[in-house]
Amino acid sequence: MNTAMKLGSYVLGLAVVFGGALGVGKVVGPVGTQPAAEDHAAMAAPTASASAAHGEHATEQVQEDTPGGLQVSENGYTLNPITTTIKPGEPADFRFAVTGPDGRPVTGYEVEHDKKLHLIVASRDLTTFQHVHPEMAPDGVWSVKLTLPKAGPYRAFADFAPTGGSALTLGADLSVAGDYQPEALPKQSRTATVDGYEVTIDGELTPGRSSKLTLKVAKDGKPVTDLQPYLGAYGHLVALRAGDLAYLHVHPDGAPGDGKTEAGPEIVFYAEVPSTGDYRLFLDFQHEGEVRTADFTLSAGERPQVPEPEPAPSAHGDDHSH
Known part of the structure; x- marks a missing residue:
């Protein structure tokens, strides 16, 4: 209606x-849970x-x-x-x-x-x-x-x-x-198509932990190995949490021209989300002089359990009774 x-x-x-904000990798957010230690910057x-x-x-x-x-x-x-x-x-x-x-x-x-x-x-x-x-x-x-x-x-x-x-x-x-009239959240999918390009995403979103996400770009069934730098990187990834539009912007490992980062087909990101729930991910990439955006819906699983700390040893010997 x-x-x-x-x-x-x-x-x-x-x-x-x-x-x-801009940079590589994590967001620490509320939602009543404790963030884990960082794996990446x-x-x-x-x-x-x-x-x-x-x-x-x-x-x-x-x-x-x-x-x-x-x-x-x-x-x-x-x-x-x-x-x-x-x-x-x-x-x-x-x-x-x-x-x-x-x-x-x-x-x-x-x-x-x-x-x-x-x-x-x-x-x-x-x-x-x-x-x-x-x-x-x-x-x-x-x-x-x-x-x-x-x-x-x-x-x-x-x-x-x-x-x-x-x-x-x-x-x-x-x-x-x-x-x-609001539209329903797009269904979860690990494949996106845009202008003849197929982009797939591999990896899981784990709340409170830095997660490795690997995105692969192909065109007409062939891997794209000549991605062009866009804003100093081969890709930019934005994640928005469904419901409140909580925001996360991350950038991939490596940089164009650093002598070790390949221009595709893989773009590797490390991102940390603060809670379980559905997220929309948007990847900007440039090829043949044009910037395109591939979008995905992923769900973040359960937050990893943090083990309880060991109790401190007693100041008295075990055989000392009261």
């Missing part, structure tokens, strides 16, 4: 869930210190871990959409600014993977995904041509690192006016 949505402006959400995201070993301290730490991704503000920085109207299927000049702790638009950014800021936009039902790169004016206002294909709620993620500061991912809710 259609739900009429007459929305003339964007709505900013303040949901505290989890997210990530964490993405440069502001997170609390490592969890305590056990007991009440571990529970406290998980509650305090509130990584970015779905927060509109963090560490004094706020994502501020300026554009107020987007119509379905029509190009819009989407404008926004990031304000800093002083309340002014930020104009100084670190370059991360060839860009000062990465913008991800996804529909709430996770059937639409875009990874775009806006341009910044001298006054700190960013703009990009954005076409959202259908009416309904969307989430925009700004992935960046202010000059001299930690990497952040801030999010804002966007709304496109019109009749809206």
Whole structure:
């Protein structure tokens, strides 16, 4: 049944869930569970210190871990959409600014993977995904041509690192006016096809543990061995958790031109998700001068059990009785 949505402006959400920033490999998130130790370098995201070993301290730490991704503000920085109207299927000049702790638009950014800021936009039902790169004016206002294909709620993620500061991912809710009917989450699949390319994914998502994911790219049944660098890597992977759109952005092992990383057909990632549940994964890769996106639905299994610590030896001998 259609739900009429007459929305003339964007709505900013303040949901505290989890997210990530550019870099290789992990997100530590809440969901009432304790993160495991890292196997690979964490993405440069502001997170609390490592969890305590056990007991009440571990529970406290998980509650305090509130990584970015779905927060509109963090560490004094706020994502501020300026554009107020987007119509379905029509190009819009989407404008926004990031304000800093002083309340002014930020104009100084670190370059991360060839860009000062990465913008991800996804529909709430996770059937639409875009990874775009806006341009910044001298006054700190960013703009990009954005076409959202259908009416309904969307989430925009700004992935960046202010000059001299930690990497952040801030999010804002966007709304496109019109009749809206959410689509079902695409079924789980380890194979995606796009423009004649077939991409397969091997590996499991294990909450609280760094998981190896191997993606293989083929075209017309033949392995692609001449992938082209895109934003400093042979592939970029974004994972969004179904339901709350918790965000994770990871990059593959190795780098083009390092003398050991092959240009396909395999792209290897290490990613850590914080909870069980369904995730949508989106792989951007470039071949023959064009960037394409392959998408998958995977389910994260049970969190590995952390063994209870051994009790400390008694200060008294075993034969000492009371």
